[in-house]
Amino acid sequence: MCGIVGYVGHQNAAPILLEALHRLEYRGYDSAGVAVLRKSGLAVHKRRGKVHEMAARLPKRLSGNLGIGHTRWATHGEPSDANAHPHTDSSGRVAVVHNGIIENAHELRARLAADGVEFASETDTEVLAQLIARAGGASLTEAVRSALTMVTGTYGLAVVDAKHLNEIVVARNGSPVILGIGEREMFVASDAAALVRHTRQAVYLDDGEIATLEPRGYRVTTLDAAPASKRPTQLELADEAFGKGAHSHYMMKEIHEQPDAIRRTLSGRIDRRFATARLDGLELSPRELAQFRRIKILGCGSACISGLLGARLIERLTRVPADAESAAEFRYRNPVIEDDTLYIAVSQSGETFDTLAAVEEIKRKGGAVIGIVNVVGSSIARACGRGIYLHAGPEIAVVSTKTFMSTLVAFALFALHLGRMKDVSLAQGKRLIEALDALPERIAACIADSDHVTRLAAKYAQFTNAYFVGRNEGFALAQEGALKLKEVSYLHAEAYPASELKHGPLALVSPDTLTVAIVPADDLFEKNIGTIEEVRARRGPVLAIVHHHELPAAVDDIVVVPQLHELLDPLPMLIPLQLFAYHVAAARDCDIDQPRNLAKSVTVE
Numbered sequence: 001m002c003g004i005v006g007y008v009g010h011q012n013a014a015p016i017l018l019e020a021l022h023r024l025e026y027r028g029y030d031s032a033g034v035a036v037l038r039k040s041g042l043a044v045h046k047r048r049g050k051v052h053e054m055a056a057r058l059p060k061r062l063s064g065n066l067g068i069g070h071t072r073w074a075t076h077g078e079p080s081d082a083n084a085h086p087h088t089d090s091s092g093r094v095a096v097v098h099n100g101i102i103e104n105a106h107e108l109r110a111r112l113a114a115d116g117v118e119f120a121s122e123t124d125t126e127v128l129a130q131l132i133a134r135a136g137g138a139s140l141t142e143a144v145r146s147a148l149t150m151v152t153g154t155y156g157l158a159v160v161d162a163k164h165l166n167e168i169v170v171a172r173n174g175s176p177v178i179l180g181i182g183e184r185e186m187f188v189a190s191d192a193a194a195l196v197r198h199t200r201q202a203v204y205l206d207d208g209e210i211a212t213l214e215p216r217g218y219r220v221t222t223l224d225a226a227p228a229s230k231r232p233t234q235l236e237l238a239d240e241a242f243g244k245g246a247h248s249h250y251m252m253k254e255i256h257e258q259p260d261a262i263r264r265t266l267s268g269r270i271d272r273r274f275a276t277a278r279l280d281g282l283e284l285s286p287r288e289l290a291q292f293r294r295i296k297i298l299g300c301g302s303a304c305i306s307g308l309l310g311a312r313l314i315e316r317l318t319r320v321p322a323d324a325e326s327a328a329e330f331r332y333r334n335p336v337i338e339d340d341t342l343y344i345a346v347s348q349s350g351e352t353f354d355t356l357a358a359v360e361e362i363k364r365k366g367g368a369v370i371g372i373v374n375v376v377g378s379s380i381a382r383a384c385g386r387g388i389y390l391h392a393g394p395e396i397a398v399v400s401t402k403t404f405m406s407t408l409v410a411f412a413l414f415a416l417h418l419g420r421m422k423d424v425s426l427a428q429g430k431r432l433i434e435a436l437d438a439l440p441e442r443i444a445a446c447i448a449d450s451d452h453v454t455r456l457a458a459k460y461a462q463f464t465n466a467y468f469v470g471r472n473e474g475f476a477l478a479q480e481g482a483l484k485l486k487e488v489s490y491l492h493a494e495a496y497p498a499s500e501l502k503h504g505p506l507a508l509v510s511p512d513t514l515t516v517a518i519v520p521a522d523d524l525f526e527k528n529i530g531t532i533e534e535v536r537a538r539r540g541p542v543l544a545i546v547h548h549h550e551l552p553a554a555v556d557d558i559v560v561v562p563q564l565h566e567l568l569d570p571l572p573m574l575i576p577l578q579l580f581a582y583h584v585a586a587a588r589d590c591d592i593d594q595p596r597n598l599a600k601s602v603t604v605e
C-alpha cells in the first residue's frame with residue numbers, strides 16, 4: 001500500500017527512482033511522483049495515473065544525484081495531481097513521500113492554517129512537509145524528529161530538503177522502511193523488491209527509528225535521539241523473480257508457479273523416518289506445543305480464508321479445536337487471550353496493518369503467537385519472532401494465488417507436526433507425506449488442463465451476478481473463488497454455505513445468476529447435490545467443480561479435478577477457481593494485475 005523509494009549517491013537519481021517505482025507499483029497505482037534535488041533546488045513532478053504516465057511527462061534532462069519517489073494508494077484525498085506525492089511545504093524547499101496515515105492531521109492542519117499556512121492538497125502528508133519545514137534544529141534529522149513528536153499515526157517516510165544537498169532522512173512507525181547499502185550510494189524503499197537490483201545488503205528499520213542517508217553510509221537513531229545499532233542483513237531474493245517471464249500477467253505467472261511454490265514450502269521440512277514435519281522456526285518444544293488446547297488463526301482477506309481451510313485441516317488431523325477469524329474483527333472486540341490457545345497470524349506480505357495489530361494485542365495480553373508469512377523480515381514475521389516462512393517467492397499480482405496455496409501447505413506441515421506428537425500414527429503420517437510429495441505434479445496437471453476453464457470463463461463472462469456455494473471446506477473454497485472473481489473481474493460474486501441458500505439467497509437465483517458449486521466427493525456429496533437441484537429448479541445455471549465425471553443432478557458445466565488425500569483435496573480445487581477468475585477478467589478486459597481501488601499489502605487500517 002503506497003510504495004516509497006529514495007536514492008542518494010553518484011548516479012543520476014531519476015532513472016533509478018522510476019525503475020524502482022515500476023517495481024513497487026503493485027503497492028498502489030492511482031498516482032505517482034518524484035522529487036529530484038539539484039543545486040538550483042527541488043524539481044517535483046507528480047500526477048494522477050500510473051507510473052508510466054508520470055514518467056512519460058518527465059523532462060528529458062532531469063539530473064541530480066539525490067531523489068525520492070512514490071506510487072500512491074489514496075487514503076486522505078481522492079487520486080489527483082495535487083494529492084499525489086511527493087508533497088512539499090509552501091516554499092517548495094522540503095519534500096516528503098509517505099506511506100501510512102497521520103491520525104491527527106486534521107488538528108495539525110487547522111493549527112498550521114491558523115498560522116497562515118496555505119495547503120496545496122487534502123493529504124495528511126502535506127501536513128508533515130509543512131511541519132518539517134517549520135521545525136527547528138540544526139540538521140534535517142533534527143527537524144524530522146521534532147516534527148514527528150507532534151504526530152500520531154503510522155508512517156514510513158522519506159524526506160529531502162534543498163538546504164541539505166547530500167542527505168535523505170527516513171523514518172518508520174508501522175510502515176516498512178528498508179535501507180539498501182551500495183558502494184558510495186544508499187537506497188531506501190518500502191519493499192525489498194525495489195532494492196535487489198542494486199544491492200543485497202539491507203537494513204530493516206524498526207518502529208520509532210530515524211535514519212539519515214548519505215552517499216557514504218547511514219546513521220540510525222531513535223525518536224528520542226539515542227543511537228540505534230543496526231546490523232545489515234542479506235537479501236535472499238533473486239532479481240529475476242520479479243519479472244513476468246513469458247506470461248502476460250503476474251497473476252497467470254503466479255498461478256503457474258504454484259507447483260514450485262509448494263516444493264519450496266515443503267523443502268527441507270519433511271522428516272520421512274518419523275513421518276512428521278520439521279518446523280524449527282516454530283521454536284516450540286513438543287511439550288510446549290502439546291499444552292495448547294485450541295488454535296486460533298487470524299488474517300485478512302484471502303489470508304483469513306486460508307485460515308478457515310487450515311483450521312479444518314488441523315482440527316481433522318489432530319482433533320485440536322481450531323478456528324479462524326478476520327484479524328480486523330478480532331482486534332476490535334477486546335478478545336479474551338487464553339494461555340492454552342496458540343494464535344497463528346497469516347500474512348503473505350507480513351505488513352497487513354490489522355493482522356499486525358492483532359499480533360500486538362495478543363502479545364500485549366501475554367498470548368503465544370506464531371506467524372505464517374511469505375515476506376522474510378516483514379513486520380508480522382518480526383513481531384511474531386517465530387513461525388513458518390512460506391518461501392513461495394515474491395507475489396506481485398495484487399490478488400494472491402501461489403501464496404494461498406503455499407499457506408495451505410504450511411498448515412498441512414503444521415498439522416502433521418502437531419498430529420504426530422498426538423494420536424496421528426506413523427502410517428497416517430506417511431500417507432499424508434506421500435500426498436504432499438505428489439501435490440506439485442497434481443497441481444501442475446490441473447493448470448496444464450485449463451482450456452476447458454478458459455472456454456467456461458468466456459461463456460459466463462457477461463453475467464453480472466454469481467453465487468459460489470459449498471459446505472465446510474467447500475464453503476471456504478467458495479469464499480476464495482468469489483473473492484478472486486470479484487477482485488479481478490468486478491463481477492458481483494457472493495459466497496454462501498450451500499446449506500444457507502434456501503434461507504434467503506435463493507430469492508436471487510434466476511437464469512441470469514451463475515451458481516458455482518463446490519462438490520467434492522466427500523460425506524456431504526448428497527447434500528450438495530440437493531442444493532444444486534434447488535438452484536436448477538429455479539432455472540439457475542450451475543457450474544460444478546467436482547471429483548467425479550458423473551453427477552446425479554444435471555448441471556450446465558463441470559470441471560473435474562483429481563482426488564489426492566482427504567485433507568489435501570481442497571487444494572487442486574483452487575486451480576479452476578483461480579483460472580476462472582483470471583479468464584473472466586481477461587474476457588472483460590480488466591486490469592488483472594492491478595485491479596481498480598485495490599493495492600497489494602494493506603498497511604493502513
Ligand code: F6R
Nearest residue numbers: 301302303347348349352399400
Ligand atoms: C486477495 C488478497 C487479499 C489479501 C489480504 C491480506 O486476493 O490478496 O485479500 O489476502 O489483503 O494480505 P496479506 O496476506 O499480505 O496479509
